Amino acid sequence: MSGLRRKLPSSHALFVFEAAARHENFSRAAEELNVTQPAVSRAVAALEAHLGTPLFRRGKSGARLTSEGQRLRDVVSGAFADIGAELDALASRRDGKTPITLSVSTAFTAHWLMPRIGRLRAAFREIDLRFQMIPGPVDGPTGDVDLAMRYLTADPGEALFVMQEAHIPVCAPSLHETALRGEATCILLDPEGTKAHGGGTLGFADYAIVLQGAMIGQGVAEGWLNIVAHWLCEGHLLPCVDALSITVRDCYLLNRAPEDRRAIAAELAIWIRDELHKDLTRLDHTFPRLGITRLLAPRGTG
The missing domain is CATH 1.10.10.10 (Winged helix-like DNA-binding domain superfamily/Winged helix DNA-binding domain)
Incomplete structure (x- = not known):
């Protein structure tokens, strides 16, 4: 050494x-x-x-x-992967829990996962859940994490299909009438940092902050459905139009866990998918004109 x-x-x-x-x-x-x-x-x-x-x-x-x-x-x-695996094994033997690292966006963590983190912990008491949180686009390499949410144009293998990617403008109920008239400020994702854009727009580098601004009535934000589903269900956000925009990408949960953790990582992936599908099915009943349930099946199967 x-x-x-x-x-x-x-x-x-x-x-x-x-x-x-x-x-x-x-x-x-x-x-x-x-x-x-x-x-x-x-x-x-x-x-x-x-x-x-x-x-x-x-x-x-x-x-x-x-x-x-x-x-x-x-x-x-x-070498780093080998060291990390051994450290995880030592931790697992110490406390009896299986360490699982989940790679997701900061916005998904803050606005969808955290409201149900208690239920997740209750369902997976044997997991020591750790996070790799990504502030920017969630489409890059998975690194050495066990489970990663990624938005891709093709099935990458060893992955669980979650939903077709879609978005819709959203705002707080207090701003809804103003938004429908087209008079509300737009809140945008701006990778360069926080700044005023002029012309009735605001920009923030982290999408989690973009949504926070929309929720407190500061403007209209583009709502990526898997992230805003919880707040739409709770009525803290409302859609501003009657049609979804569906992209060419799909949301997957990629299982990259080693063999001794792969089964529990797969169970966690299924739990996340099923919880999200419950939200989206509920939203389909509330906003039937959006046709949300079509997003739950892979393209070409429905």
Whole structure:
């Protein structure tokens, strides 16, 4: 181990490199590590200087791994996965619970999962549930998590179909009449940060905040149905039109758990899907013109 320390500028450099290599995007790596993008860039540059070889090719489209970077990524990712699996096994033997890491968006966690977290814990007392929460688009690699919600255009295998992706403008009941007249502020997802856009619009970098703004009557937000389903059921949000917009993507729960945890991860995936389907079936009775139940079957089967 002492020899390895001499080959690295710091042990932290491997964690930064692994995140940057997995995303091939320094900004996303910074979000995951809770540091700034320049800090990731500096750490990677220091590692490259120490090794005397470039690991990334920088460009406008992001940071792409060189052949040397790809080889190092494969070794580091494999080592991290082995270490993580052993740490999980030690924790499981200590407290008798099975650790399961769930990768979902911050918005899904805040607005759909948290209102029913008590029921989830009661249903899965044997699970030590952990979260990888994603503030941006939920369509990237799963990394080393056990269960991941992702929005994809094709079935990726080892996945549970949840629903067809769809959205509809939503607002608080207090703003509904104003929204129907087209006079309400629009609240948008703005990946660049929080700012006023002018022309009656607001932008926020995290969709969870976008929905929070809509719920307290600050404007109309585009409501992705799997995330807003709970608040629509509870009457805290209302649809502003009578037609859904259905995208070309489907929502899946990808089971990437190792063999000893795969069965319990599959049970958790089914629980999440069934709970969401209960919400959507309830909404179909409340807003029959939307035709929500068609979203519950894979395309071409209904």
